[in-house]
Amino acid sequence: MNKKEEVINKIKDQATDVYQTIIKRQKPELEMPIRALSNVTYDPKKGFFELNGAMKKRTLTVNTIKTFAQTLRLMGLSQQLVKTNDIATKREAYYISKNWGDASFSEQTESDAIMDDVESLFMLNRERIGFIPEEKGGDVAGRLTVIDKDPDSGQEIKIDCTKFGSGSYSVPSTVEELQFETKADFILAVETTGMYQRLVKHNYFKKSNCILISLGGVPTRSCRRFIRRLSDEKNLPVYAFTDGDPYGWLNIYRTLKVGSGNAAHINKYFCVPNTKFFGITAKDIIDYNLPTHPLKDVDIKRVQDGIKNDPFVLQHPEWQKALQDLVKMKKRAEQQALATHGLNFVISDYLPQKLENPKSWLP
């Protein structure tokens, strides 16, 4: 049984179950895991956020009939897409629903939410059920050749990521079929586009024989998957380089490494557990005497919430200490603050020092 049939069967089984329940004059139910930080556990050995058992049931009643109908119709669309080897973006799915009369979605947020439900219902990522996101996956430059296929002929295309000049290769929204060739030593994932541009411009990947990836904020699913496959298949270490603030640590880094609460049902494949954190750390702010900004109230709240509730932070005393230090300093520093020591200080000093000194990393 191939992957495609597996998906089609899963959908069909669920639909058959609903059908037969109705025929028995009983109220059909759709059961799916609750997708939230409160319902995930983190085992450092496994390396990613895993769902706990808590489930939510959507029972067909007068009040839920609209959502129930929409869920079923979206399942129908998904089945159709998988059967015909087609894909629809989240936005396209929303527009397709406009043909459904009363059952159409009035906002894309509604269709996105139901799509997440369907995804978790089958414990399959949305790419496998035929839906892809709008967002770009991230930018790549460096010692990597991506092997893709021509959409028409199916012929292999080799893409050399060193040959984009001052530009980059873009991670596509589905990365499952890509193959890689590389002789790089490591992957450096960078939060901001500004810092990434600097590293590309000055050919950092040549100097340190690495692959540069721009996360552009919280990494998208496909970006996470891309790094994951690359790292797994080519046995490459991954280093993350973000701003020295709660958002960079808890939202960007943590999601890259162990996944998110909302995507808990697919985290297994959509995170990069072997990632290590380069910086900016709280210690960096002091050691490099970086210019800072004051922490905002929301930042402090975010930190306290993280220390208390984030299963990842709870498992790592290093992170708890880092977060507490940050709150004590009441300061945060951006990646580009390193420019205070000269524009290329990051290339000539900061990154080499980090690479040499694993003790300065955080898990």
Added chain:
Amino acid sequence: MTTLNDFSGTEQLDSNAIKAHELAKKQREISIAEFFEKNRHLLGFDNKRKALMTTVKEAVDNSLDACEEAGILPELNIEIIEMGEDRFRIIVEDNGPGIVKKQIPKIFAKLLYGSKFHSLKQSRGQQGIGISASVMYSQLTTGKPAKITSTIGVNQPSHYYELGIDTQKNTPKILKDEIVEWDKEHGTKIELDLEAAYQKGIQSVDEYLKQTAIINPHTTIIYTNPKAEQFIYARATDNLPVQPREIRPHPYGIEIGILIKMLSWTNAKTLQQFFTTEFERIGAKTAKDICEKAGVLIKTKPRSISREQAERLIKAIRVTKIIAPPTDCVKPLGPQLVEKGLKKEINAEFFVSTTRPPAVYRGNPFIIEAGIAYGGELTSDNQIKILRFANSVPLLYQQGACGITDAIIETGWRNYGISQSQKSVPVGPATVLVHMASVWVPFTSEAKEALAHYPEITKEIKLALQECGRKLASYVNKKKRVNEETKKRSYLEKYVPHIGIALKELLALSDQEESRINNTLRDMLEDIRGKVELEPDGTQTYSEELKPIINEENGVDDEQERRSNQ
């Protein structure tokens, strides 16, 4: 001799009428015109607008009373014509029994003739001073005579009079006396010119006649207003109201002034005889009891009772147990007719009404009736409309000072699905009717525009409103429930097919299987909800389609409606 002051503060006697009567006796010294000028505010002629209303009201009251006494279903034709600036002609024609020739001048052109004052009987007439005041007013403001036509039967001649009033002697001045051709079986027609003003609104003649039609559902009124708009209020029942009976006063309602007056008027030889013949519910034993308590001999001549003795008698009466007055002398309209009256003039969706059992205040029997019209065309963002009636006469003025209004405010309307803020008239799509029928209606002032605040009356009004309110609440709640339920049903109806479509798509079902799914689902989910329907209780007479027709009949054209909606 008794002075006017003796009567101050007595509600029992129409003190206005007494005053008028006293003054009328002195006509040789004061001209009746002067009397009229001085008292026009008491007589309902304080301003031009009110003069128009009072004149119509007096004529209508007379006509209705005459028809009812003669057992005729009333049919009134009323016309107001604008003759010039501030000058109007009022024509009121009825199908009453007609008036015997020699009475015509006296009834229309002698002030206070045949006045019903101090009669303890439920009647409209208690309210006014009589049509002759309007004739007087007409003469004073226009110098024109009143034109009267009346006939008492098919084979009888129709008499036509033009009448004025001799303002020195208070006697009729006959200007014309003819026999005319009048194509009418029996009836009376009066034509008066007067200085007046016409205005629409809640205190207009239009409104007065509409409310008259509501509270007199056995009456047909055809009314043409000065704008030449015709309103036809058709009767809703062929049953005449039962004629109320006149009763003697009950001792509990007697105050010192009236007692003294009665003592001086009576033909009784002894106190005992006085009490047993002039009052309700006093037998020989009770009379003796009262006299003993007052320390007055039972054999005393009524005329020789001093003021101080009279006061003791009053006190004695208060502490003596006396049976409540007979109540069969008060005739209510009855809940069916109250409802019919409301229904025929108000386009609402729910009507409820009630008639309370008789009760007594100050020795006067009375009955309270109430009705509520709800929803339909009535707007929900305004205060409810209050229709006040006393002995089948609409009260249009002084709503804020009226005991009826206060009783409405004191009733907790929020329990009945109508919003109400603290101590104010409730707000909602409702019209509330309250009718007090009594042998003696207590007004706050001589203008007779608002009911006085007697706790017994307030209590009865509230009980009546609560009774109606409870039924209204169950309707309003039911309506709310049905609305919600209907909404859920249509929700169900909307989305069930999509479950079918989706499953058909997912499982390649046949059309048959698809409709099986839809039917099962519909069945199943509706079963859980249970059936809903408004019980057909016959109150849902409101119909959107009928609305324009009814309006047309009532002479409400679109433009007028738009204006009144603004």
